[in-house]
Amino acid sequence: MIVKLSPQDIRRYNWYIWRFFIGCFAILAIMLLLVAFQVFGPLPSFRELENPKSDQASEVISSDKKVIGKYYVKNRTSVSFKEISPNVINALVATEDSRFYEHSGIDFQRTFSIIAYNLIGKKQGGSTITQQLALNLFSERSHNPVKRIIQKLQEWITAVKLERNYTKEEILTLYLNTVDFGAYNTYGIHSAARTYFNTTPDKLTPDQAALLMGMINGPGLYSPINHPKNALSRRNFVLRRMDEEGYLSAGQAEEYKQKPLGLNFHPIDHNDGLATYFRAVLKREVQKLLVDKAIFKSDGVTPYDLDRDGLKIYTTINATMQQYAEEAQRTYMRDLQAQFNAHWKGVSLWKSIPTFKSLLDKGMRQSDRYASLKQQGKTEDEIKKDFDTPTELNLFTWKGDIDTVMKPIDSIVYNKMLLRNALMSMDPTTGYIKAWVGGTNFEHFKYDQVKMGTRQVGSTAKPFTYAVAIDDGFSPCMQIANQPVTITGYGDDWTPRSSPSETIPGMVTLRKGLAHSQNWITAALMDLVKPVPVMELIKKMGITSTVPPYPSICLGTFDASVYDMTGAYSAFANQGIWTEPTFLLRIEDKNGNTLYSNTPKVVQALNPQTAYVMTYMLKAVVEEGTGHRLQWKYGLNNPIGGKTGTTQDNSDGWFMGITPQLVTGVWTGCEDRAIHFRSTRLGEGANTALPIFALYMKKIYNNPELGIQKNVDFAPPKSGVNITLDCNAYSQQQQGINEVDKKLGF
Known part of the structure; x- marks a missing residue:
């Protein structure tokens, strides 16, 4: 049924419709006015519109202008x-x-x-x-x-x-x-x-x-x-x-x-990409720096937030060299771990390592799983039962992560038997760190072994004692009888051991003694130069850990970081000048304004002649001594100095390599010193650390764009060298001195 509306009805309904729309418009207008007058909350100010806030990631930028990481919310x-x-x-x-x-x-x-x-x-x-x-x-x-x-x-x-x-x-x-x-x-x-x-x-x-x-x-x-x-x-x-x-x-x-x-x-x-360990260390350093230097935003009050304020952090790391270092580590550590596993296959850890039970207990208590269970209020018995109950776990291997079912306590055993490794490489003239590999896998093992960790340095400490002797005027050609030495006057008498198979009999020159890492020759030198000058030189060359003034420091009984040791060896390659290892160049805000610029410390740790003579002696390590496999196995016949280091029971393997343009330190060992290779042939630094240096340097030399020249030798000091390096001439000099002494009745 159709209802016909009168003109009055139509006008009335039209008026209702218009009132509805006018009312809606009025409400909208009133609401807009109330919003404009900020009745319902503040609106962005003109200043906020000019500078809108939006969380921005801070970027870590390498020396070759690549973004190698970010910090962000x-x-x-x-x-x-x-x-x-x-x-x-x-x-x-x-x-x-x-x-x-x-x-x-x-x-x-x-x-x-x-x-x-x-x-x-x-x-x-x-x-x-x-x-x-x-x-x-x-x-x-x-x-x-x-x-x-x-x-x-x-x-x-x-x-x-x-x-x-x-x-x-x-x-x-x-x-x-x-x-x-x-x-x-x-x-x-x-x-x-x-x-x-x-x-x-x-x-x-x-x-x-x-x-x-x-x-x-x-x-x-x-x-x-x-x-x-x-x-x-x-x-x-x-x-x-x-x-x-x-x-x-x-x-x-x-x-x-x-x-x-x-x-x-x-x-x-955060767990992926280049230089993961370095980025974690850098973040802590930058955050501390912003606080210590009182670096605030333009209002002078608000601190910078590294995860939100879009800072640009310029570093010395070279992305290409960093990649080469990480590749060298992955390539060799995969093989070395296989050697380690084969070496321990069928051997009882409980019988071979007396402290193994306590190591496992310590590892359990330091784990994230233990902390989580403690927070849940679990008792020690309940926690032990949890660790003995098989569950799904993700484990690191050099062939990639694997998911498996395993008792958590067995996963601790597995991780304890994994070899760790760290590498740092720097330019000795500027102190700029070019590559930093703090561990084997940041996702699984967060602890940085370059700067945060210290380990016993072993024979890599020997050059410090030789440097003091050279500084006192000794020649690398000076001969010392390679026989047992007992040093007294510093508490208990100290007599170092020397492996019979590695001991060179008779009179041995200092250069040969260092090249072949002879303990008795080094101890005899220590007896001549005394511990305090050696300790003082070690500290002067940037070692920040404790170094007691005892004779045994000549064989590396003290602990130090890869960071400090690499910095110390840079003084040998840089005419005696120790330049503080540097990884941070400057910090800029998101608009490009410089907030901080770094200036490295510089110390003349050695006189230039001593440093040059030490490079001559360290080259002997590679030419004829414990680092000779660099030449015969890896074909690195260019001017390279170095020193291997192997600590007691093969717990730590080191190699320090120096060239005029690059100094690199490498360390290898397990998390706990009690777990190690049981033979020196496998556990020495020449087998555990040197190959990584070799693979890294081969990649460096094969890339001319990096500017690291292969056949550049260490330059002698401008003032010349008055210490005799020619051993034939030195013998004639000594013979002449002896004849004069006889005539004078000495």
């Missing part, structure tokens, strides 16, 4: 508009806001059309790119409907302010630097391009840009890793929109739609 690195491919801009505008260049922050035409779409059941987003930017920068989306309406009005006002303060290009750049791209805490177009395609934003192709821009409204739903079908469909939708908006031709769009996703997935994680 949100993995975000800002880029400029010029660094973003037009494909990204076109894909974004076509998909998210096709009228972006026409509106002033709020697109009312889009808003009302969206209302109509939603009324008929087609859900559409009504926010412009500028409104989305306002939300990203200054608030978090509320799930309360009433609060969300107020928040929406706040976004409108903020969006208009943004449009007044920024150009369209700047708004697009800010937006793309703040967007969440899902996987592995990836924020911003820079991180997204790196994570999903291992490229930079300026090189993104149309299909790559379409994939990333398609993720914006649902980084989880359209994840190409977790939901590749959804991602492909969404990417093709974006390509269609680019075609419709005239950014691509129909043919181009169809061509790109046929392509696979083409991912080159490189998730960024």
